[in-house]
Amino acid sequence: MLADDDGADVQSGGFSPDLHHPKAWLHQLIDFILDQLPAWRDRPGRRAADSETQLTSQLCAHLNGVARKSSGWDVLQFRIEEPDETKLARRIDLIAAPAGEVIWIEGRRHDDFDPLLPIECKxxxxxxxxxxxKREYLRVANGSTGGVQRFKAGLHGAAHEQAVMIAYVQAGGIAAWIQRLDCWIRTLSRAGISGWSCDDRLNTVSHDALRRVAVLSSEHERELTLPRIGLRHLWIEM
Incomplete structure (x- = not known):
């Protein structure tokens, strides 16, 4: 549920007056998505799926249904495989965007066609x-399909300073993957891989063993003189 924001005029239906939110509102949006991950995974009737495309499509449908019925979040829509705003040839796995509203965040205007939050799924x-x-969540040795790598290179989310990565953990467990990715980042740093250092490490914010979800955070220098980007990593054991 959306917490009350001072000066925020939240309305549903039709085209309401512009909505103004502080930058921290994006973290409330991320918390909304996190809260829905186990509800989506455990939802009765959800068809078994393994592929990233199927899982993300299912999650998108679930988030749209819940947002539409949730006061405060009914101003949002979720869409999959959206063109990146600055790299039109590239596709973002999942985005959150306004739904028939104009939402301002820190002086930047967003309407139906402007992503509020880019989300990469792995x-x-x-x-x-x-x-x-095997390190595709972070980077690939030959190519630009690595998850974190895309944000660092400005290939995804160049117009944003906050983004999300969702991990569908299908084997191994969250705790093991936290250690493994930390080891990989340290290895990339020691190997002198361009653009990678221990500053790229993921920090654990929370790990709910009962619900089998975790939140990690990271901040990264970017290429193309872009400002640093903050990533929230939402992991769910499937």
């Missing part, structure tokens, strides 16, 4: 394949 472990890299 499976852990990375599916095996000829051209797949």
């Amino acid at each position: 499976r852990l472990p990375t599916p095996k394949g000829k051209d797949r890299d």
Whole structure:
């Protein structure tokens, strides 16, 4: 549920007066998504799925249904495979955007066509394949399909300073993956891989073993003279 914001005029239906939110509102939105992850995973009738595309499509449908019926969040819509705002040839896995409203955040205007929050989704472990890299959540050795890598390079979310990565943990458990990714980042740093250092490490914010979800955070320097970007990592054991 959306916490009350001073000066925020939240209305539903039609085109209401513009909504003004502080930057912290994005963290409330991220908390809303986090809260819905286990509800979506455990939802009766949800069809079994393994692929990233299927899982993200299901999650998008769930978030839209819940947002539409939730006071304060009914001003939002979620969409999949959206073109990036600055790199139109590239697709964002999932976005949150206004739904028939104009939402201002820190002086920036957003309407139906402007993503509020870009979201990249990955499976852990990375599916095996000829051209797949086990460290794909972070980076790939040959290519630009790494999750964190895309944000660091400005290939995703260049117009944003806050983004989200969702991990569908399908084997190994959250605790093991926290250690594994930390080891990988340290290895990238020691190997002198361009653009990577221990400053890119993920910090655990919370880990709910009962609901099998976790939140991690990271901040990254970006290329193209872009400002640093903050990532919230929402992990759910499937």
